Amino acid sequence: MKTNVKKEERCLNVGVLGCGIICQAAHLIGSTKARNVHLYAICDVAEDLLNKMAAIYDPDVVYNDYSRMLADPNVQAVIIGIGDQFHVPCAKQAILAGKHVLLEKPMGVSLEECQELKLLAEEKGLVLQIGHMKRFDEGLQFAKNFKEEKMGQVTTYKGWYCDSIGRYTLTDNVMPVLYSSDKMKKPAGNPKAILDHYYLLGHGSHLFDTALYFMGPITRVAARYVHTAKLHSWLIDCDFASGAIGTLDLTIAIAQKWHEGCEIYGTGGTVYAKTYNPWEFRSSEVECFDARTCTSVSPAAFDGQFYRRELEGFADSVLQGLPLAGASSEDGIMVMRALIATYQSVQEGGAWVRLEDVKGAL
Numbered sequence: 286m287k288t289n290v291k292k293e294e295r296c297l298n299v300g301v302l303g304c305g306i307i308c309q310a311a312h313l314i315g316s317t318k319a320r321n322v323h324l325y326a327i328c329d330v331a332e333d334l335l336n337k338m339a340a341i342y343d344p345d346v347v348y349n350d351y352s353r354m355l356a357d358p359n360v361q362a363v364i365i366g367i368g369d370q371f372h373v374p375c376a377k378q379a380i381l382a383g384k385h386v387l388l389e390k391p392m393g394v395s396l397e398e399c400q401e402l403k404l405l406a407e408e409k410g411l412v413l414q415i416g417h418m419k420r421f422d423e424g425l426q427f428a429k430n431f432k433e434e435k436m437g438q439v440t441t442y443k444g445w446y447c448d449s450i451g452r453y454t455l456t457d458n459v460m461p462v463l464y465s466s467d468k469m470k471k472p473a474g475n476p477k478a479i480l481d482h483y484y485l486l487g488h489g490s491h492l493f494d495t496a497l498y499f500m501g502p503i504t505r506v507a508a509r510y511v512h513t514a515k516l517h518s519w520l521i522d523c524d525f526a527s528g529a530i531g532t533l534d535l536t537i538a539i540a541q542k543w544h545e546g547c548e549i550y551g552t553g554g555t556v557y558a559k560t561y562n563p564w565e566f567r568s569s570e571v572e573c574f575d576a577r578t579c580t581s582v583s584p585a586a587f588d589g590q591f592y593r594r595e596l597e598g599f600a601d602s603v604l605q606g607l608p609l610a611g612a613s614s615e616d617g618i619m620v621m622r623a624l625i626a627t628y629q630s631v632q633e634g635g636a637w638v639r640l641e642d643v644k645g646a647l
Contacts, residue, residue, distance in 0.1 A: 293321045297600040300326035300360040300384075301344075302351060302375060303367035304334045305469065307389060310460050310564065311418075312364045313342045315592035321600040328354045331468035338464075351375065355382035362412075362603060364596075365389060369486060370472040373398040376413070380405050385412040387599045391490040391624070392617030395646035399621050403614035414599045414609060415617035417494040419560070421594035421610070423586035424569030428549075428556045429499060431573040431582075437553030442500050442531035446492040447544035449562070455543070456564050481510065481631075482647050484517055484537045485624050492535050493623040497616055499549060502526040503623055507637045508630040521627055553577065566590055621647075 299322055301312055316324040328348040329335040339347045348354040355363070355378060362385035365375050373393040379386050386406070392415050393399040406413035419425060432439060449455075477483050497503065508521040521533040545560040546569070553576050560569040568586035575582070588594065598610040612620075622640040624647050630638045 290318055291320060292323070295604060296321050296323040297385075297603055298323050298325040298359050298361045299364055299387075299596075300328060300348075300354045300357070300362070301364045301366065302328050302354070302379075303365065304329040304331065304338045305367065305465075306463055308364070308366040309338065309463055311592040312366050312596070313338060314461075315590070315596045316364065317342055318590065318593045319596040319600065321604060322596050326354050326357065326360055330470050331466035334464055334466040334469065351378065355379060355384060360384060362386065362599070366416075367470070368472045369394050369476065371470075373402050376402055377405060380409050380411055380413070383409070383411070385599075385603045387414050387416060387596065387611075388617075389416040390494070390612075390617070390620070391486050392614065392621055394486070396618065396621050396625060396644055397646075399614070399618045403618060406614060412599070412603050412609065413614045414595075414602070415612040415614065415620075416595065417491070417498075417612040417616070417620075418563070418591040418595045419491060419495055420498050420612060421591045421598060422560065422569050423588055423594075424571040424584060425495070425498070425558060425560070427584040427586065428558055428569075428571045428573060431554070431575075432499060432549055432551065432556055435554050435573075435575055435577070436549070436551030436556070437576075439500070439527065439529050439549060439551040441550040442496060442525070442529060442547065443533075443549075444492055444496050444531070444547040445534040445536075445545060446488055446495075447534065447536040448488060448538040449543040450538045450540050451542065452538060452562065455562055459564050459566075481512070481517060481628070484535070485519075485628060486647060488537060489519070489535050489624050489627065490620050492533055493620045494612060494616065495547060496523070496531060496533060497619055497623075498612075499547065500525045500527065500529060500531065502619060503531075503640055505637050505639045506623060506626045506630055507635055508627045509635050510631040519627065519631070521630075523623075563591065 363379040518536040543562040549556040561567040566589040626638040
């Protein structure tokens with residue numbers, strides 16, 4: 286049988302670790318569609334789920350033992366899309382086995398383990414990319430180029446990530462049928478037991494990485510948090526190393542449609558971006574105002590398959606030695622620092638916390 290997918294002559298053989306929601310909805314289909322990636326292997330301890338995914342995506346081989354997949358010389362890289370607590374231990378195993386790694390966000394759950402992973406990847410000379418897929422949003426990429434080329438001195442960044450009470454109604458309609466198994470491996474305890482930790486890791490990592498993508502390193506944050514019923518909200522002031530200032534809004538979940546985006550002000554122009562629920566696979570709507578010409582430009586940005594584009598960028602870095610287009614391990618560590626600093630600031634009544642001073646876990 287033929288498909289509408291066109292592959293390049295040279296493709297990166299990947300093994301996908303995990304058959305949970307993120308791999309089903311993003312990485313398995315992304316690997317199948319990516320122009321320079323071949324879905325060589327799938328691995329999960331839940332054999333019923335593993336066999337179901339194999340029937341759908343038709344890899345060359347399946348494994349229910351991660352060490353066996355890592356021992357396979359045909360596996361060049363591993364995509365890790367499992368519970369946050371397993372991210373770093375499984376990424377370390379892959380790197381020690383000589384495999385490149387695309388690691389789902391957040392990079393880990395503690396600063397120290399993320400730093401150890403970064404050093405290990407550098408020591409082994411392997412590509413380690415963190416799965417912040419919004420860096421592959423065509424609209425945001427256009428806005429980033431506009432900011433770098435035409436906005437002059439950038440003074441202000443405002444970003445917001447507000448989940449919607451209608452999120453699951455939408456995702457149930459647009460995501461594929463999702464399968465689960467009682468045999469799936471889960472972290473000890475309940476990751477959702479402390480919701481402010483859970484939401485910061487899962488959602489705050491997107492908010493901070495988008496800010497880093499546009500503005501570069503954050504030096505310090507001051508945060509306030511309020512929780513009423515099912516509404517959790519953080520307002521976070523931040524200073525950037527560039528001298529710019531910023532404010533971030535993380536709210537789970539608001540009584541309206543998905544509300545995500547950013548505004549950037551500079552001496553030569555302004556950027557406004559409206560970002561959609563990622564499972565709609567729609568690029569951000571971006572308006573870039575150029576002060577020199579007094580005109581606004583908006584890209585068509587037709588390609589909203591961020592996960593496929595993310596994998597293609599990863600494969601280009603591995604196969605062609607191109608600079609990493611996605612989030613680096615240093616970016617992942619910066620996000621981890623920002624999340625820990627935000628939590629610490631709230632505990633200290635909204636005090637400013639320098640990112641270089643934080644340590645520990647979230």
